[in-house]
Amino acid sequence: MFRVFGPPGTGKTTTLLNFVDRALEDGVDPNKIGFFAFTRKAANEARERACTRFGFDPENDLPYFRTLHSFAYRALGVRERDMMSRENYKQFAHATGFELSSTVVAAENETVISQRDHPILSLIQLARLKKNDLRREYDLSDIDHTWFEVDYVARSYQNFKEANAIMDFTDLLELFVKEGNKLTPEFDLCVLDEAQDLSNLQWDIAHLLDERSKKMYCAGDDDQAIYRWAGANVEHFISLPGGVEVLEQSYRIPAVIHKMAEGIATQIRNRFPKVYKPQDKVGEIIRLHDVREIDMSTGSWLVMAQANYMLYDIAEELKSNGYLFEYKGARSISDRLSNAINGWEQMRSGKAITPHVARAIYSYMSGNGVRVKRGYKTIDCEDDDLLTLERLQGEFGLLATKDMIWHEAMDKMPNLDRAYITALLRRGEKFNAMPRIRLSTIHGTKGGEAENVVVITDLTMSAMNSSSDDLHRLFYVAVTRTMERLFIIEPDDYGRAYNL
Numbered sequence: 001m002f003r004v005f006g007p008p009g010t011g012k013t014t015t016l017l018n019f020v021d022r023a024l025e026d027g028v029d030p031n032k033i034g035f036f037a038f039t040r041k042a043a044n045e046a047r048e049r050a051c052t053r054f055g056f057d058p059e060n061d062l063p064y065f066r067t068l069h070s071f072a073y074r075a076l077g078v079r080e081r082d083m084m085s086r087e088n089y090k091q092f093a094h095a096t097g098f099e100l101s102s103t104v105v106a107a108e109n110e111t112v113i114s115q116r117d118h119p120i121l122s123l124i125q126l127a128r129l130k131k132n133d134l135r136r137e138y139d140l141s142d143i144d145h146t147w148f149e150v151d152y153v154a155r156s157y158q159n160f161k162e163a164n165a166i167m168d169f170t171d172l173l174e175l176f177v178k179e180g181n182k183l184t185p186e187f188d189l190c191v192l193d194e195a196q197d198l199s200n201l202q203w204d205i206a207h208l209l210d211e212r213s214k215k216m217y218c219a220g221d222d223d224q225a226i227y228r229w230a231g232a233n234v235e236h237f238i239s240l241p242g243g244v245e246v247l248e249q250s251y252r253i254p255a256v257i258h259k260m261a262e263g264i265a266t267q268i269r270n271r272f273p274k275v276y277k278p279q280d281k282v283g284e285i286i287r288l289h290d291v292r293e294i295d296m297s298t299g300s301w302l303v304m305a306q307a308n309y310m311l312y313d314i315a316e317e318l319k320s321n322g323y324l325f326e327y328k329g330a331r332s333i334s335d336r337l338s339n340a341i342n343g344w345e346q347m348r349s350g351k352a353i354t355p356h357v358a359r360a361i362y363s364y365m366s367g368n369g370v371r372v373k374r375g376y377k378t379i380d381c382e383d384d385d386l387l388t389l390e391r392l393q394g395e396f397g398l399l400a401t402k403d404m405i406w407h408e409a410m411d412k413m414p415n416l417d418r419a420y421i422t423a424l425l426r427r428g429e430k431f432n433a434m435p436r437i438r439l440s441t442i443h444g445t446k447g448g449e450a451e452n453v454v455v456i457t458d459l460t461m462s463a464m465n466s467s468s469d470d471l472h473r474l475f476y477v478a479v480t481r482t483m484e485r486l487f488i489i490e491p492d493d494y495g496r497a498y499n500l
Helices: 012-025 040-054 068-075 086-096 119-130 134-140 147-164 169-183 200-211 234-239 255-265 308-320 335-348 355-363 389-395 415-427 461-465 469-479
Strands: 002-005 033-036 102-106 112-116 189-192 216-220 244-246 284-288 301-305 325-327 437-441 450-456 482-489
Touching: 002 012, 012 033, 012 040, 012 189, 012 216, 033 040, 033 068, 068 169, 068 200, 086 147, 119 134, 119 147, 119 169, 119 200, 134 147, 169 200, 189 200, 200 216, 255 284, 255 469, 255 482, 301 308, 308 325, 308 415, 308 437, 308 450, 335 355, 335 389, 335 415, 450 469
Parallel strands: 002 216, 002 244, 033 189, 189 216, 284 482, 301 437, 301 450, 325 437, 450 482
Antiparallel strands: 102 112
16 A cells, blocks of 8 residues: 655645546556545545546446445445434434434435434444444543443444344444455555545555555545544554655645644654645734734635634624625525525516525515515426516515615515625625635634635643644644635733744
């Protein structure tokens, strides 16, 4: 297994795709190439690039460009009904008396499989991914439940799955490890990306792939291993035998940011030593005590903190100042609201809109003869139909008139939304555009980048210097998202965190 270490911005994924390109140019059968990524998005992007370059059909060619879960799902011939569903989890929650919330994960062919995010179930899954005894994992955890509760849920969960002949995601991987040797095809080339994030159970699959491959590349960056809490075993990646290549040129990170990143990396005790060069740009580091001192009116921005609660006040501040942004994976203005406003103004200018947009408009209008006639709140027509303001007035009970601007017509719009839209328009933001500003936890930004990066710290220098490798890696990931300027927001009554 040949390892490729890709420091931030060095083009790791591009390098891996170049391996695929060369194999295809050499005449390797596309069915003999495996490209396994940590996320389905990454796997799909790799497939699309290869298909575009070599004229393949993305629906039928390159069948082994997948996540490991999707690969196992397909190889085992699993069907949707074989997996734990939302309804199954509701039934299990009712039987055990525990309240469960869901995290939705997509597997094969858009099949949605739900994995519940309850502390006990998370602990059970963590132990299985790490291949640890559950009691040992419990003793290492700080979970606010007794061992009796954990053991009861674990036994009940297993009994429930067996009684209903269903499995969860981890069962899928465990079964594949048992059966995969006879189900895994032989590959001429196999590529595995983001290897630093693999759990012990996933490493078993990786080694199985290696055994079935003439050539295998395993790529990642141990300095960016920030998913230990989810079972990742970065030490396995670091200690693998075999050939090594370190990508040596970052195309993202300016010199001063690179210097800080290197200073953080040196505090990671267990790492693979590597040297790489910054891009030919100086960059800038600005230290502040309050994010409100920053002008975000131009350029792309990535604002990060360790936890979402640290970003809530910033989101409110951005709203009050009329900025469009993304937070928790969603735009600060909903698609329904932006569609409604744009649609109304389009109709006022004489243009037609779709029924979908018209329904969005009606959702912000009072019925019962105020803005819409009684009994006309439902727009019943074909989805590909086109509707003008005059047609809505004549056929679908619209009472609002052309002379009304958006906030007059849509009288049910909440005051906070109205105030925010007004602030956006005053600033000149195109609220149906992709946001320039993104707020996210550091874990949620891995792989992202922006011209301007804001990192909010809540740790002093002494705390940072005495912290674990995991925390150093987290802030290493944070600062290396920077393309031009890095803003560090530090506590104003303590010593600097990372005094670099």
